[in-house]
Amino acid sequence: MKKRVTITFPKTAVQIPITYRLAKDFNVAANIIRAQVAPNQMGKLVVELQGDIDQIDAAIEWMRMRDINVFSASAEIVIDQDSCVDCGLCTGVCPTQALILDSETFRLNFRRSHCIVCEQCIPTCPVGAISTNL
Incomplete structure (x- = not known):
């Protein structure tokens, strides 16, 4: 368990x-x-x-x-797609590559199944588009 x-x-x-x-x-x-x-x-x-x-x-x-x-710890990372500017800063601090930039569209992709909710991405986001659901 x-x-x-x-x-x-x-x-x-x-x-x-x-x-x-x-x-x-x-x-x-x-x-x-x-x-x-x-x-x-x-x-x-x-x-x-x-x-x-x-x-x-x-x-x-x-x-x-x-x-x-x-x-x-049942929190999950939430990304406000309307606020996100797809800058990719969060991808540099994500230890599990749950946050990646699509190489073709340069849009941020969030792979929830890879996320360990370490919250390192939250303070990195310059526009405050990343938070937890708690």
Whole structure:
């Protein structure tokens, strides 16, 4: 089973080796999609948890008991085609090539099945045409 979650933890929990504990204590693999973590600051991870559903649920409960917020990451990237100017800047930061320029029409194509919702494209868009549905 796979489950994508956003983990937000207070600065007091930054020192906890979360991904290590998930693997060692719960046999849950954590594929880090996006991370914003710094010493003595609030941290945020977007991860895809993989393992037995009961173990994933136990791991989530373990994090919540340590004041670590865990939210289901069901957001999707949305592109406002009316605002998009097909500049292609977003294609340069997309790690999965979900955003590509058509070589014939030079129009932006969004391949939703490739998107991991890392949100790197959002701040890159100069016209604000890219957002999430949340």
